[in-house]
Structure formats: C-alpha cells, structure tokens
Amino acid sequence: MYLLRRIKTLITESSQRRDYKTAVISSNNNELSTTFDPQKPPPEISEREKEILTECWKIVQQDVAKVGIITFVGLFETHPEVHEAFMSFRAENTSELEYNAILRAHALRVMGTVDKCIYRLDNREKLRDLMTELGIRHKNYSVKIEFIDLMGPQFISSIKPHLVAMWTDEHEKAWENLFKLMSYYIRKGMCSI
Numbered sequence: 322m323y324l325l326r327r328i329k330t331l332i333t334e335s336s337q338r339r340d341y342k343t344a345v346i347s348s349n350n351n352e353l354s355t356t357f358d359p360q361k362p363p364p365e366i367s368e369r370e371k372e373i374l375t376e377c378w379k380i381v382q383q384d385v386a387k388v389g390i391i392t393f394v395g396l397f398e399t400h401p402e403v404h405e406a407f408m409s410f411r412a413e414n415t416s417e418l419e420y421n422a423i424l425r426a427h428a429l430r431v432m433g434t435v436d437k438c439i440y441r442l443d444n445r446e447k448l449r450d451l452m453t454e455l456g457i458r459h460k461n462y463s464v465k466i467e468f469i470d471l472m473g474p475q476f477i478s479s480i481k482p483h484l485v486a487m488w489t490d491e492h493e494k495a496w497e498n499l500f501k502l503m504s505y506y507i508r509k510g511m512c513s514i
C-alpha cells in the first residue's frame with residue numbers, strides 16, 4: 322500500500338515538474354513584469370550584428386571595469402529592488418567595504434559573461450549551455466526572473482558614450498539582440514529547476 326502511494330506521488334510530482342518546465346512563466350513584481358515562454362525559439366543574431374558586436378567589444382574592453390560599475394549603479398538607481406536583492410545575499414557580518422568589493426566583482430563577472438558570449442556567437446550550443454547553467458545558479462542565488470531583462474538596457478546606456486562616434490540604430494539593435502539571447506537562456510535555466 323505504502324509502495325503504491327509512493328509510486329503515485331512520484332508520478333504526480335514528475336508530471337507537475339514537467340508542466341512547470343514547459344509553462345509560460347508570468348511573473349509580476351510591483352511594476353516589473355515578465356512573460357517567458359520556454360517553448361519559443363531563441364532570438365537570432367545576424368552575421369552583420371556579429372561583426373558589429375565584435376567591433377564594439379574591442380573598444381568597450383579597454384574600459385570594461387568602468388562600464389561594469391556604471392551598468393550596476395544605473396541599474397540600482399532605476400530599480401532599487403535589485404539592490405535590495407543583492408543586499409539580502411550579503412552575509413550578516415559583511416562590511417560595507419567587502420560588500421562593495423562583491424558588487425565590483427559581480428559587475429566584472431557580468432562583463433566576463435558578455436565577453437564569453439561574443440566569442441561564442443558561432444558556437445551556439447556552448448553559449449546555450451553556459452547561459453542555461455548560469456540561469457540555474459542564479460535561481461539558486463534567489464534572483465528573480467524579471468531582474469534578468471533589466472541588465473541589457475542599462476548595459477547599452479553604459480557603452481554608448483564610449484562608441485558615440487560610430488553608434489547607429491543597427492548598433493542598438495545588435496546589442497539588444499545579444500542581451501535578448503543571453504536572457505533567453507538564463508531564464509530558460511531559471512525555469513528548469
């Protein structure tokens with residue numbers, strides 16, 4: 322009898338988990354909302370956009386630490402709830418100085434992730450695996466899914482001043498698409514657990 326009940330529970334649990342993985346995730350967090358359908362295909366990046374991204378990245382890399390910090394300061398100013406999420410991750414006895422070092426390190430890690438993705442635009446499986454695993458880890462850090470989409474627009478605002486002489490709508494679109502692609506797989510990873 323116990324065994325039968327256990328089997329029934331396992332079957333129900335696994336089908337519930339499967340439903341969750343394939344469901345359209347709609348999440349509302351005050352004025353932020355996100356709808357993510359893991360069944361939809363990932364966004365595409367054209368050959369011209371790849372060229373633009375690689376060309377821009379060579380320039381941005383010279384000031385990578387600054388761009389990373391400006392992205393995060395901008396993100397925290399426009400969305401204080403992201404700052405709060407970071408604060409809650411901070412251990413109780415972390416000093417202000419240590420906390421700032423954690424934020425700086427995270428800003429650099431985000432830049433490192435952009436670097437990895439740009440150099441893997443022609444290796445889509447690798448890019449997918451890297452971002453999906455990063456999404457799983459962010460879910461474990463208790464990061465809300467709707468925060469992921471906020472990074473792209475802030476990042477674009479931070480790089481524009483460095484590329485003002487060459488910036489066109491095409492550049493804007495190329496960077497938007499890169500972040501859409503990264504977010505797609507990060508969120509897919511977040512929804513998979």
Ligand code: HEM
Pocket residue numbers: 403406407410423426427430431434435455458459462464468469472503
């Ligand atoms: C495109 C967006 C993001 C990227 C590429 C990114 C990247 C990273 C990377 C590479 C790490 C290092 C540890 C690991 O690989 O697991 C990390 C850690 C972490 N991230 Fe993110 N992240 C993003 C967005 C966010 C957001 C929006 C939050 C909001 C609270 C966040 C919170 C954290 C926390 C708490 C950690 C662990 C502590 C740390 O190692 O700094 N991340 N992230």
